[in-house]
Amino acid sequence: MASGGGIYRNGTHRNSLKGTTTTSTASTDRPFSLNSDPSKPAVKIKSSSLVGSSSGSRKSSPGSLGGGAAKDDAGVPGRVRVAVRLRPRNAEESVADADFADCVELQQELKRLKLRKNNWDTDTYEFDEVLTEFASQKRVYEVVAKPVVEGVLNGYNGTIMAYGQTGTGKTYTLGRLGEEDTANRGIMVRAMEDILAEVSPERDTVSVSYLQLYMESLQDLLDPTKDNISIIEDHKSGDVSLPGATVVEIRDQQSFLELLRLGEAHRHAANTKLNTESSRSHALLMVHVKRSVKGRESAHSSENSNNTSMSKSLRPPLVRKGKLVVVDLAGSERIDKSGIEGHTREEAKSINLSLSALGKCINALAENSAHVPVRDSKLTRLLRDSFGGTARTSLVITIGPSPRHRGETASTIMFGQRAMKVENMLKLKEEFDYKSLARRLDIQLDNLIMEHERKEKEFEAEIGRITTDVQNRISEAERNYADAMEKERLKYQKDYMESIKKLEEKWMMNQQNQGSERQEQMVHTAEEVAELNKLLSKETSLRKAAEDEVNNLKSQLAQLKMSEASGNSEILKLRKMLEGEVSQKKKLEGEISILQSQLLHLSFESDKTRRRLDRGGAGNDTGGLDSLFSQVRPQLKDSGNGEKASVARLFEQVGLQKILSLLEAEDADVRIHAVKVVANLAAEETNQEKIVEAGGLKTLLTLLGSSEDETIRRVAAGALANLAMNETNQELIMSQGGISLLSMTATNAKDPQTLRMVAGALANLCGNDKLQTKLSGEGGLKALLGIVKCGHPDVLAQVARGIANFAKCESRASTQGNKSGRSLLIEDRALPWIVQHSNSDASPIRRHVELALCHLAQHEVNAKDMINEGALWELIRISQDCPREDIRTLAHRSLTSSPTFIAEMRQLQIDY
Ligand code: ADP
Ligand code: MG
Numbered sequence: 002m003a004s005g006g007g008i009y010r011n012g013t014h015r016n017s018l019k020g021t022t023t024t025s026t027a028s029t030d031r032p033f034s035l036n037s038d039p040s041k042p043a044v045k046i047k048s049s050s051l052v053g054s055s056s057g058s059r060k061s062s063p064g065s066l067g068g069g070a071a072k073d074d075a076g077v078p079g080r081v082r083v084a085v086r087l088r089p090r091n092a093e094e095s096v097a098d099a100d101f102a103d104c105v106e107l108q109q110e111l112k113r114l115k116l117r118k119n120n121w122d123t124d125t126y127e128f129d130e131v132l133t134e135f136a137s138q139k140r141v142y143e144v145v146a147k148p149v150v151e152g153v154l155n156g157y158n159g160t161i162m163a164y165g166q167t168g169t170g171k172t173y174t175l176g177r178l179g180e181e182d183t184a185n186r187g188i189m190v191r192a193m194e195d196i197l198a199e200v201s202p203e204r205d206t207v208s209v210s211y212l213q214l215y216m217e218s219l220q221d222l223l224d225p226t227k228d229n230i231s232i233i234e235d236h237k238s239g240d241v242s243l244p245g246a247t248v249v250e251i252r253d254q255q256s257f258l259e260l261l262r263l264g265e266a267h268r269h270a271a272n273t274k275l276n277t278e279s280s281r282s283h284a285l286l287m288v289h290v291k292r293s294v295k296g297r298e299s300a301h302s303s304e305n306s307n308n309t310s311m312s313k314s315l316r317p318p319l320v321r322k323g324k325l326v327v328v329d330l331a332g333s334e335r336i337d338k339s340g341i342e343g344h345t346r347e348e349a350k351s352i353n354l355s356l357s358a359l360g361k362c363i364n365a366l367a368e369n370s371a372h373v374p375v376r377d378s379k380l381t382r383l384l385r386d387s388f389g390g391t392a393r394t395s396l397v398i399t400i401g402p403s404p405r406h407r408g409e410t411a412s413t414i415m416f417g418q419r420a421m422k423v424e425n426m427l428k429l430k431e432e433f434d435y436k437s438l439a440r441r442l443d444i445q446l447d448n449l450i451m452e453h454e455r456k457e458k459e460f461e462a463e464i465g466r467i468t469t470d471v472q473n474r475i476s477e478a479e480r481n482y483a484d485a486m487e488k489e490r491l492k493y494q495k496d497y498m499e500s501i502k503k504l505e506e507k508w509m510m511n512q513q514n515q516g517s518e519r520q521e522q523m524v525h526t527a528e529e530v531a532e533l534n535k536l537l538s539k540e541t542s543l544r545k546a547a548e549d550e551v552n553n554l555k556s557q558l559a560q561l562k563m564s565e566a567s568g569n570s571e572i573l574k575l576r577k578m579l580e581g582e583v584s585q586k587k588k589l590e591g592e593i594s595i596l597q598s599q600l601l602h603l604s605f606e607s608d609k610t611r612r613r614l615d616r617g618g619a620g621n622d623t624g625g626l627d628s629l630f631s632q633v634r635p636q637l638k639d640s641g642n643g644e645k646a647s648v649a650r651l652f653e654q655v656g657l658q659k660i661l662s663l664l665e666a667e668d669a670d671v672r673i674h675a676v677k678v679v680a681n682l683a684a685e686e687t688n689q690e691k692i693v694e695a696g697g698l699k700t701l702l703t704l705l706g707s708s709e710d711e712t713i714r715r716v717a718a719g720a721l722a723n724l725a726m727n728e729t730n731q732e733l734i735m736s737q738g739g740i741s742l743l744s745m746t747a748t749n750a751k752d753p754q755t756l757r758m759v760a761g762a763l764a765n766l767c768g769n770d771k772l773q774t775k776l777s778g779e780g781g782l783k784a785l786l787g788i789v790k791c792g793h794p795d796v797l798a799q800v801a802r803g804i805a806n807f808a809k810c811e812s813r814a815s816t817q818g819n820k821s822g823r824s825l826l827i828e829d830r831a832l833p834w835i836v837q838h839s840n841s842d843a844s845p846i847r848r849h850v851e852l853a854l855c856h857l858a859q860h861e862v863n864a865k866d867m868i869n870e871g872a873l874w875e876l877i878r879i880s881q882d883c884p885r886e887d888i889r890t891l892a893h894r895s896l897t898s899s900p901t902f903i904a905e906m907r908q909l910q911i912d913y
Contacts, residue, residue, distance in 0.1 A: 081363060081394045081420040084130035084145050085114055087402060088170040090885075094403045099887040100809075103402035104410055106845065107133045116411060117404070121722055121761035121799060122684060126414055129421065134402065138184060141174060141397070142191040149393045150192045153290055153323035154199050158392035160326045160384055161188060164416055165399030166409040167280040167332030174397055175329050176265075176284070178258060189286055189327050193257045196290055196325075204293035208250045209257065210243060211264035213271065215282035217354060217379050222264035222284070223247040225271055232382050241386045248289070261286075280332040283355060283380060287326050294319035326384060331356060333416065334409050355380035363420045396420050446589050453582050460575045471568040478561040482554045489547045496543070500536060594663065595671050657682075657695050664700045669710055676704065676716045683723035689730060698724060698733055705742045711755060714746050718758035725765035734762075735772055735779070744784035753793040760788050760796055764803030770810045777825040782807065786831055794843045801838065801849035804831060808856035815860050824863050826853070832870045839875040848888075851879050855891035864901035873905060877913065 087107055090098065106115040106123070112131050115123040130144045149159035163171035172187075179186030186194075196207055211222040212230065221227035223246075230245040251257045268284065333356070358378030365373040375381045386392070398417040400410045507529060514521075660682075663675035679697060682688040692698065701724075704717040721739065724730045739762075747759045763785045766776055776782065785803050788796060807826060814820040826832065839854050841847045857863045858876055867873060880892035896902050896913060906913050 081366070081396050082129045083417045083421045084132055084141075084395065084397045085128045085414070085417055086132040086136065086141060086170060086174060086397055086399050087134045088168075088173075088399060089134035090402050094401070095886050098403050098405070099885070101404050102845070102848070104404040104407045105400060105402065107131050109133055114414065116414060117407070119684065119723075120726060120765065120802070121757075126418055127421075128417065132397075138174075138177065138179070138186060139191075142188050145174075145395045145397050146188045146192055147195070149395050150195050150325065152393045153288070153325040154196065154292070156292070156321035156323045158324045158326075158386055160328065160392060160394045161192075162328040162330060162394070162396050163399060164330050164333060164396060165413050166334045166401065166406060169399035169401045169413075171329050171332075171397075171399050174399060175327055176261070178261060180258075189261065190254075190258065192325060192327070193251065193288065194254055196288065197251070197254060197257075200290065200292060202252065206250055206289075206291045207252075208248045208289045208291075209260060210246045210248050210287040210289075211260065212243070212246060212285045212287070213268055213282050214285065214355065214379055214383070215271075219243070219246075219379060219383075220271055221246050222267045222271075223249060223260065225267050228271075232379060234382065234385065239386050241383060243287075243383075283331050284329040285326060285383065286328075287324060290323045290325070292321045292323075294321050324386070328380075328384070330359075333413055354378045359384075360416065360419065442592070449589065450586065453586060456582065457579065460579060464572055464575060467568050467571060471565045475561055475565055478558055482558055485550065485554055489550065493544070493547065496540065500540065504533070591668055591671075594666055595668055595674075657691055657697070661692075661695055661697050661700055664697075664704060669713075672704075672708070673710070673712055673716070676701075676713055676720065680716050680720035680723065683720045686727070689724055689727050693724065693730055693733065698730065699737065702734070702737055702739060702742055705746050711750065711752055714750075715752060715755040715758055718743065718746055718755060718762055722758055722762035722765060725762045728769060731766050731769045731772060734766065735775055739766075740776065740779040740781045740784065744780060744787070747784055747788050753791050753796055756788050756791045756793070756796045757799055760785060760799035760803060763788075764799050764806055767803040768806035768810060770814060773807065773810055773814065773820075773825060776807075777829055782826065782829040782831060786829065786834060789834055794846065797838070797841075798843065798845040798849070801841075801846045801853070804835060805849035805853040805856075808853040812856040812859050822862060823866065824857055824860070826857065827863060827866045832857075832866060832872065836870050836872050836875055839872075840878065848885070851875075851883055851885075851888050851892075855879065855888055855895060858892065858895035858899065858902075861899055861901060864899050868901065868905050873902060876902070877911070 085107075087103075087105060090103075102117065104117050106117070107113075108115070109131050112128055114126045114128060114131055116126065117123050132141055132144070146161050149161055153159045161175070163175050165171055175188045177185050177187035178190060193207075200207055213220045213222050218228065219230040219232070221230055227245055227247070230243050233242050233244055234240070235242070249256075249260055251260070264284075264286075268282075272282065355378040358374065358381045361374050361377065362381050362384075364370075375385045396417065398413050400413050511525075511529075514525075660675055660678055663671050664679065666672050666675065679692065679701070683692055683697075698721075701717045701720050705714055705721070708714050708717070721734065721743070725734055743759050743762055747756060750756050750759065763781055766772060766781060767785070769776075785800055789800055791797075804826065808824070811820060811824055811826070826835070835850055835853055835857075838846055839850045841850065854867075854872055854875060858867060858872070867876075876892050876896055880889055880896055883889045883892065896906070
């Protein structure tokens with residue numbers, strides 16, 4: 002800390018830099034280390050153009066929020082660095098939300114934040130830095146502000162902003178004086194300490210202005226008489242100055258603290274006069290640091306070291322100037338609530354104006370847009386030379402843990418996400434391609450179906466024609482054959498009869514002429530015989546001719562038969578072609594249903610994306626929404642409404658029946674997509690009833706029991722977990738054999754995510770008062786305990802949640818006299834696991850298990866078993882160490898009211 006003389010003087014700061022700006026040029030080409038750690042690679046500063054300004058004197062470098070150096074080094078120049086800070090539960094929340102989990106979970110090492118969507122599902126967001134409720138003020142300063150302050154000391158401008166709902170800790174983070182406990186000092190105080198420690202009291206100056214921006218009017222917090230200060234922009238240098246504002250030179254920390262106190266008092270007074278409150282205005286602290294570079298690390302000093310002392314004295318002194326702006330922004334919820342709470346239109350508009358203009362500028366900078374609308378509001382005009390391209394900017398977004406403010410928290414997170422440059426247009430494009438492909442295939446299929454139908458008709462007509470032709474020819478041939486045969490037969494019969502008759506006559510004549518004319522008769526007889534022989538040979542040749550004719554007819558008939566056979570083979574060929582066409586049609590129909598289900602899935606996704614885009618342009622999968630716009634548009638006030646609207650649209654477009662029918666599709670891909678869509682729909686309370694009514698619950702249970710594919714089983718279990726959030730559905734799931742199906746799914750699961758879904762479903766069932774005995778009886782608790790083998794923390798957290806749900810319901814039933822005897826959890830041997838995990842490192846597991854233990858301990862019947870399993874020690878620990886006061890109280894109460902516990906402690910000589 003600087004050891005100045007404790008004086009500060011008022012005076013108007015002259016902001017003209019004429020004649021001294023060479024300093025910045027001196028630093029322009031110097032490599033500038035991004036991190037305070039010199040071992041990190043230095044990055045050469047690039048001459049990027051300024052935000053809407055023509056000045057090239059100060060160059061930006063990627064800001065760093067400390068810590069994650071590797072990631073930050075690759076950062077985009079000028080990118081706003083965003084940290085999220087979670088405020089601890091306050092007293093009111095500890096009571097009101099005692100039974101509810103926080104709406105967010107922070108993973109500090111992974112720099113991730115999980116926003117709870119419902120009991121078992123979360124959205125994950127990445128930030129540059131994630132600060133949990135335990136983060137110290139020192140750490141917050143180091144990761145959020147220190148790199149910016151270092152930049153300011155090196156002649157760069159810098160901005161530190163806090164954004165969030167009122168009461169989430171913006172002022173705590175930035176403006177806390179730390180008088181009661183120095184560990185609580187906020188960013189403003191710590192920044193000044195670092196600056197004063199760096200500068201030289203003789204050569205350098207540090208001066209401060211403190212202002213409030215309320216309804217587009219800029220008020221001086223150091224001199225309340227100045228209440229409409231104008232902003233002057235130097236178009237050449239791009240510098241912004243406030244000639245009318247009080248500027249106080251700071252020599253030591255004590256005078257700075259007095260100044261902050263004075264500003265706070267004036268702010269309070271001004272706001273009382275205006276009948277408003279500080280959460281509606283923006284507070285801005287501006288710190289100007291002017292440093293003489295001469296003799297220090299001037300870029301020129303080493304190369305010029307041989308200069309003569311005369312040329313040295315001719316050179317103007319080098320001065321390096323940096324400006325730090327710390328902005329405590331107005332509460333982000335004010336935009337939403339301005340209408341409801343009866344704020345005046347003017348006020349609502351102007352609060353909207355500055356915050357939304359800030360959001361727009363951040364978007365434009367993030368997207369490298371050619372135009373950055375800095376002139377739209379006083380706030381952005383003021384920050385014109387202090388954020389974006391020319392300076393380092395850190396944004397800390399503050400959120401609270403309460404699930405009751407989930408909407409506000411989500412919109413704050415979206416603002417932060419938007420401020421981090423994230424581009425994710427890919428998904429949208431893909432979706433568009435799929436749609437047009439599906440459309441094209443639809444048209445193609447329609448054409449094919451038409452063509453197929455036409456061909457089918459033609460084939461049928463051709464077959465009919467050929468068949469009748471062949472039949473006609475066959476019957477004609479048969480007719481001809483029969484006629485010819487009959488004719489021949491009659492002719493031979495007649496000839497034969499005539500010959501017989503002639504022979505008989507001759508025989509008679511021969512008998513009469515016997516004796517007398519024996520000789521003559523002999524001659525006659527010989528003639529007769531010759532005659533008869535002749536006749537016989539004639540008959541024989543005739544018969545032969547008839548036989549030939551018959552053979553001829555026979556071969557004709559055979560020929561006809563052959564031609565009929567060839568007709569038949571043609572029919573067969575045509576049939577085959579027809580069958581081919583039919584199977585092709587089936588295949589295409591299968592593809593269509595795959596595409597339809599993909600389309601379904603994609604349209605669901607795209608609705609989500611579109612909703613995000615509607616709220617502010619491109620974003621990553623978590624949705625980089627411009628929360629400002631979402632807040633001003635009432636129909637998009639919270640994501641819940643948007644989602645509902647989109648699901649309603651999906652129903653209209655596709656129809657639930659159609660989606661459910663796809664669950665039983667033959668194609669596995671179709672089934673997977675369909676079950677995913679159903680799971681997504683089931684996440685919404687409004688759809689759950691419809692899904693159950695349409696028989697979806699039954700189908701999902703069947704899939705669970707019969708599907709070979711683990712993905713399907715996993716997603717189906719997830720959908721069931723969603724449906725199991727509702728009491729009526731819980732009974733239905735139980736009555737339809739859900740427990741045994743879920744345990745079977747758990748037994749066969751290879752993927753921990755499957756187990757997480759099953760555990761989530763069982764955990765929801767555990768929270769039903771009426772089903773406790775049945776659940777235990779059907780092995781539900783045993784199944785839940787079987788799942789712990791997996792060891793994955795997310796799975797264990799669900800198991801723990803189930804156990805806590807069960808213990809809570811059971812405890813309630815015991816208190817109301819609806820249950821007697823030992824806890825079913827003890828009967829089902831859950832106690833060893835509970836005791837083993839009651840001090841788990843993973844906070845979601847610990848929180849649930851601690852709650853379960855305390856509920857069990859409320860009932861004397863359980864005390865003996867609890868002592869035997871070692872739970873007494875855990876109860877004592879919980880009553881002393883648990884961060885949640887309500888759980889501590891519960892543990893304490895059970896220890897002091899149970900005779901069994903008291904006796905045991907006395908015997909163990911524990912002084913409780
Ligand atoms: P805001 O400026 O966003 O409206 P405040 O900074 O006034 O919020 O914080 C609201 C309350 O929460 C104050 O009582 C403050 O002391 C407390 N608070 C905020 N952040 C923290 C924190 N990280 N740790 C402890 N208390 C906090
Ligand atoms: Mg505040």
